[in-house]
Amino acid sequence: MSMRETFLSTMDEALDVDMRLAVVLADISATQFGTAKLRHPNRVINVGIREQLLVSVAGGMALAGMRPVVHTFASFLVERPFEQIKLDLVHQGVGAVLVSSGASYDMPAAGRTHHSPADVALIDTLPCWFVHVPGHPDEARRLVLESLPGDSNVYIRLSEQANAEPHLAPGLQALRQGSGGVVIAVGPMLDRVLAATDGSDLTVLYASTIRPFDAAGLRAAVQSTGVADVVLVEPYLAGTSAHFVADALSDVPHRLRSLGVRRHAEVRTYGEMADHDLAHGLDETSIAVAVKEFFR
Amino acid sequence: MGFMTTATEPGFADLPRLLSLMTGDEKHSAASTSTLDVLWVLYDRVLNVSPTRLRDPARDRFLLSKGHGPMSYYAVLAAKGFLDEGELTNWASAESRLGMHPDRTRIPGAEISSGSLGHGLPLAVGTVFGLRALRLKRPKVIVLVGDAELDEGSNHEAIALAGREAMDQLAAVVIDNSSSTHGWPGGIARRFDIEGWVTRTVDGRDHDALAAASTEPHPGHPLVVVAVVEPKD
Numbered sequence: 001m002s003m004r005e006t007f008l009s010t011m012d013e014a015l016d017v018d019m020r021l022a023v024v025l026a027d028i029s030a031t032q033f034g035t036a037k038l039r040h041p042n043r044v045i046n047v048g049i050r051e052q053l054l055v056s057v058a059g060g061m062a063l064a065g066m067r068p069v070v071h072t073f074a075s076f077l078v079e080r081p082f083e084q085i086k087l088d089l090v091h092q093g094v095g096a097v098l099v100s101s102g103a104s105y106d107m108p109a110a111g112r113t114h115h116s117p118a119d120v121a122l123i124d125t126l127p128c129w130f131v132h133v134p135g136h137p138d139e140a141r142r143l144v145l146e147s148l149p150g151d152s153n154v155y156i157r158l159s160e161q162a163n164a165e166p167h168l169a170p171g172l173q174a175l176r177q178g179s180g181g182v183v184i185a186v187g188p189m190l191d192r193v194l195a196a197t198d199g200s201d202l203t204v205l206y207a208s209t210i211r212p213f214d215a216a217g218l219r220a221a222v223q224s225t226g227v228a229d230v231v232l233v234e235p236y237l238a239g240t241s242a243h244f245v246a247d248a249l250s251d252v253p254h255r256l257r258s259l260g261v262r263r264h265a266e267v268r269t270y271g272e273m274a275d276h277d278l279a280h281g282l283d284e285t286s287i288a289v290a291v292k293e294f295f296r
Numbered sequence: 297m298g299f300m301t302t303a304t305e306p307g308f309a310d311l312p313r314l315l316s317l318m319t320g321d322e323k324h325s326a327a328s329t330s331t332l333d334v335l336w337v338l339y340d341r342v343l344n345v346s347p348t349r350l351r352d353p354a355r356d357r358f359l360l361s362k363g364h365g366p367m368s369y370y371a372v373l374a375a376k377g378f379l380d381e382g383e384l385t386n387w388a389s390a391e392s393r394l395g396m397h398p399d400r401t402r403i404p405g406a407e408i409s410s411g412s413l414g415h416g417l418p419l420a421v422g423t424v425f426g427l428r429a430l431r432l433k434r435p436k437v438i439v440l441v442g443d444a445e446l447d448e449g450s451n452h453e454a455i456a457l458a459g460r461e462a463m464d465q466l467a468a469v470v471i472d473n474s475s476s477t478h479g480w481p482g483g484i485a486r487r488f489d490i491e492g493w494v495t496r497t498v499d500g501r502d503h504d505a506l507a508a509a510s511t512e513p514h515p516g517h518p519l520v521v522v523a524v525v526e527p528k529d
Contacts, residue, residue: 022429042429053418053453060422063407065353066429083412084450088419091409093401 003158004101006137008032010144011069015040020067021148026054028072028101055081058096059088067097067148073107074100074116074157082122090126095151099144103159103188104236104261105276112268117261120210120236123155130154131211133187133235138166139208155211159235161188161273167206172217176204181229181295182221186210186241189233189282196288202295210234210241215248228254231291235282237261257294259287306375308336308503314371317384330473330500330525331440332368337506338438338469339372347377350404353432357407357423359439361416362471363397370394378405414448417441417468421454424463438467438510443484444475452487458518459492467510467519468493471500474527488520500525 001009008029015021015036022043023033030046037044043066047053051072058068070077077100078085089096104117123129130152134140140158147154167173172184176194180201185193190206197204203225207214222228228249234240238260245256261280269279277283281290306314311332315321339345344356360369367387374381379394387394393402397411408419420439427435441451458466470484480487485495496509500523509521 022425042425045425047453047457050453050457052450053421053457056415056418056450056454057422057425060419060424061426061429062422063357063419064423064426064430064432066426084415084418087409087412087415088422092419093409 001137002160003134003137003140003162004029004160006141007071007099007101007144007156007158010141012036014145014148015043018067018148019043020065022061022066022068024054024058024061024068024070026051026072026076028076051076052081052084055084055096056088059084059092059094062089062094062096062151063092067151069097069099069148071099071101073102073114074119075102075114078119078122078155079116085123086126089153090128095153097144097147097154097156099156099158101158103157103161105273106160108273108276109270111270112266115267117236119157120155120234121240124211124240126153128153129211130209132156132209134158134208135163135187135190135206136166137162139168142168143208157187157236159188161235163188163191167208170209171214172205172207172221174203174221175206176202177224178202178204179225179227181227181231182218182225183231183291184218184233184245186232186234189235192282192284192287193233196284197291200291200295202291213241213244213248215244218245218248222249222252222254228252229295230254230256231294232256232258232260233282233287234258234260237263239263255294257290259290305377308340310375311336311368311371314374314381314384315367317381318367318370318387329365329368330442330471330528331362331365332371333501333503334440334469334471334506334523335368335372336375337503338440338510339376341503341507342510343436343438345405347404353430354435356436356438357420359408359410359416359420359423359437360398360406361408361410361439362413362442362445363410364442366394366396366398369398373403373405379403413442413445414450417451418454420466420468421458421461421463424458424461424465427465433465435465436467437465438469440469440471442475443470443472443480444477446470446480446484446487447476447478455488455491455493459488462492462516463518464515467514467521469510469521469523472522472524484522485520488518493517494519495522496520497522497524499523
């Protein structure tokens, strides 16, 4: 089951047990929520292809005391209705769980309109958000379930790209210990980072929760390796978490190389996800070369 | 204009004085603001709200979408006991919680923070969905918008869905002072009518007409009251 299918089945179950939950949709995934809507007609809402209203409805439901879970593709969940996120959630002082699918280029042949590498960077301009970037469907299920209680604003970024195994611990988890430096892999980037750094003497940290950023975990890893050189590999805009790394290491002379979706070109490629990985240097070989150059 | 004034509760006649606390203008009159009559009628005769029941789930909700020029709103909130009138004099200063646009997290009784246009009606639709999910079928959700504010496309997403969802808990009051740059040929009510709303167009200065239009039932349909006032100069 993909992360998106896991999310859909998880919410289908959760709606039955928590009467405060509501799912708000803009046509995407509405068919899959069809039977849940029959059971809970007032708590599964499809606003049609109206993404400004999608987020505002969530804001209004939260004002009334509900816990809305809002879902569509990342480009139409975060980028198109950004002011609604800023004002109808954050500025109203209410919260919702935003769950996107599509990620940076999960629909490669659909073109730029359906690619959303800037979603996490945009959410970063707003205060007090949790941002989860699961790397496996089991992590997605865990992170969705953990986000449902409470009133926080949460962004969960689901992807068709996934690692072979889940890693369910919170914060930055050290999956490999080395003494030459630190590589941070976020969400679906893990398996290719492990492969790209295989045989090297590097610490590999993994995060599926990137906000709040685990600064203490990074400092501990840098201390135990004794080298404040960090490669950050994120599946969205390159350098999105660079300022958090810089802040975490502000009292240590350090070097940082950020890998991620390139910022300086309008990518017009179609093809497969692998073609886009290659275009952005996020394939295993490109990561291996970048890491080797950085640590030589 | 039917209203009553008692020694303890300020009435409509007190609003010019409350407004002048904010403007410093002695001659400030009700006619100089497009929203004062509507706001007064809603708080005095339509809304089931009270400063003693700010978090009551069964209260009516009033959403001031048109957050610009909130002096009338603050004057009415002060007259109805949500604010102390002593707060009005230093409004919009760093020491005040009353801004040029209202902040719901700071003002008792303000249901939304507004200022950017086109957010109130969509938030009101969400609030009705929330009330329905909580099985609260009685509270009304009334949102005040301006005719120029309807330029924002987000309103039209909300108008269509509210009509199709038969939201009879929802009412929009549109202050029409002919301030929309490109206008609404055929009238504002028509935009709501075609989407399944009950529409009533009244004189925005006539308190009895405003009260009747806002309170007469509209089962199975959302309601729009178009309150026509003098064109903005």
